[in-house]
Amino acid sequence: MPSLTLELGLGTSGLDDPEICADTVEAALEAGYRHIDTAQMYGNEAAVGEGLRASDVDREDVVIATKIHHDNLAPEDVRETAHESLERLGLERIDLLYVHWPMGEYDPEETLPAFDALHEAGVTEHIGVSNFTPELFREAREILDAPIAAHQVECHPLFKQPELRELATEFDHHLVGYSPLGRGEILDEPTLVEVAERNGTSTAIVALAWALARNVVPIPKATGDHVTENLAALELELDDADLAAIDGLVDGDRKIDPEAAAWNR
Numbered sequence: 695m696p697s698l699t700l701e702l703g704l705g706t707s708g709l710d711d712p713e714i715c716a717d718t719v720e721a722a723l724e725a726g727y728r729h730i731d732t733a734q735m736y737g738n739e740a741a742v743g744e745g746l747r748a749s750d751v752d753r754e755d756v757v758i759a760t761k762i763h764h765d766n767l768a769p770e771d772v773r774e775t776a777h778e779s780l781e782r783l784g785l786e787r788i789d790l791l792y793v794h795w796p797m798g799e800y801d802p803e804e805t806l807p808a809f810d811a812l813h814e815a816g817v818t819e820h821i822g823v824s825n826f827t828p829e830l831f832r833e834a835r836e837i838l839d840a841p842i843a844a845h846q847v848e849c850h851p852l853f854k855q856p857e858l859r860e861l862a863t864e865f866d867h868h869l870v871g872y873s874p875l876g877r878g879e880i881l882d883e884p885t886l887v888e889v890a891e892r893n894g895t896s897t898a899i900v901a902l903a904w905a906l907a908r909n910v911v912p913i914p915k916a917t918g919d920h921v922t923e924n925l926a927a928l929e930l931e932l933d934d935a936d937l938a939a940i941d942g943l944v945d946g947d948r949k950i951d952p953e954a955a956a957w958n959r
Contacts, residue, residue, distance in 0.1 A: 698790065698820045698843040700757060700868045702906065702928060703729030704921070705913035707872070712741040718917050719745025723756065725922045731846075731870075731913045733761035733794055734779060743784040758783060759790035759844075761824055764798030771799065772808035776817055790844060791818035793834075795825045797954045802830075806837045813840045822846060822870075827956045828857055835865065846870040849910050851901050852880045852946045859908060871905050874912035877949045885943055889936045895926065902927030904940045 704722040709715035715738045719730055723746065732742045739760060746756065760783065766775040780788060791812065793805065809821050820843035823834055835842055845862065849855045849871030862869040875881060875898050886897040893900065898914075902924060905912040914924050932940075951958070 697841070698757070698868065700790075700844065700870065700911045701727075701729050702902065702924070703727060703731050703757070703759075703870075703911065703913040705872055705915040706730065706732045706738055706742060707736050708915055709736070709738055709741070709917070712738065712744075714917065715741035716745040716748065718921060720748040722916075722921050723749040723751040726925055727921075728755055729757045729759070729911070729913070731759045731872075732783075733792075734763040734766065734775060735761065735794060739779055739782040740784075743782065747784065753785075757789045758785060759792065759822070760788055761792035761794035761822075761846075764795040764800060767793065767799040767801070767805045769804050769808040772805060773812065776812050780817065787816055788818040790820045790822050792822040792824045792844070792846060793826075795952070795954075796823070796830050796834075796956050797952075802833055802837050806834055810839045820844070825955060828861055830956055831858075831861060842867050844868040844870050844911075846872055846913075848873050848948055848950050849905065849912075850874050850876045850880055851886060851904050851940045851943055852876055852883065853948060854908075854941070854943075854945055855910075859910065862909065869910050871910040871912045873949050874905050874910075874914050875901050879949065883943070885939050889932070889939060892936065893930060893932070895930060896923075898924065899927045899930055900932070900936075900940075903930040903932050904937065907932055907937055 704727050821840045822844035824846040881897045890897045890900045902912050
């Protein structure tokens with residue numbers, strides 16, 4: 695098993711209002727979340743840290759993950775901005791630090807040793823990558839001294855990432871799924887609706903439960919009541935027929951697909 699324990703987490707992309715973000719993080723932690731995901735790109739690291747401090751949850755029980763922006767992946771920028779992220783978060787260490795996108799200033803031979811240096815210095819406890827192709831993942835794994843603890847990618851019932859799920863099993867790391875509800879665009883899919891009706895739940899909970907059953911760590915963005923409601927996925931055990939029906943869905947297009955992404959080159 696990976697050395698890092700990751701459970702269903704709270705995604706904070708799009709939580710731009712500092713007060714709403716801080717309140718959401720605090721509510722999530724009080725509801726039982728122990729994994730909060732942010733990024734330099736999201737502009738809300740300070741609010742995430744505020745929400746963490748406002749909660750009654752022990753800091754040591756929470757995994758805080760953030761990501762280095764692709765424009766900050768030159769070695770000196772990795773080091774400088776990682777410390778800036780630490781300061782904004784108000785933490786002594788980052789639990790999981792990702793290379794956000796392998797584009798922009800990303801140079802594997804230059805960027806990845808800078809992440810190793812941060813790991814060795816205790817700035818981050820674990821290293822992750824995000825939006826890597828299988829080929830780039832294998833390359834990164836060969837260059838890094840530290841193990842890759844997590845790979846974060848888009849993953850949901852209509853974009854199932856079978857190759858990357860197999861890679862996670864092969865190399866014993868977490869596959870973390872962002873946009874696990876397909877940005878809300880998959881929630882009317884007829885098969886998901888049928889599975890939800892059979893189980894007396896919502897299509898959102900079905901999508902999250904599918905991810906958990908397939909060893910994907912989903913990190914849905916949520917606010918308000920949805921924060922607590924999403925935790926129901928931890929209690930829903932889809933049967934083999936339900937899982938097979940979802941596995942049989944034909945994948946659609948990515949919901950997040952920058953022109954400069956590695957898979958478009």
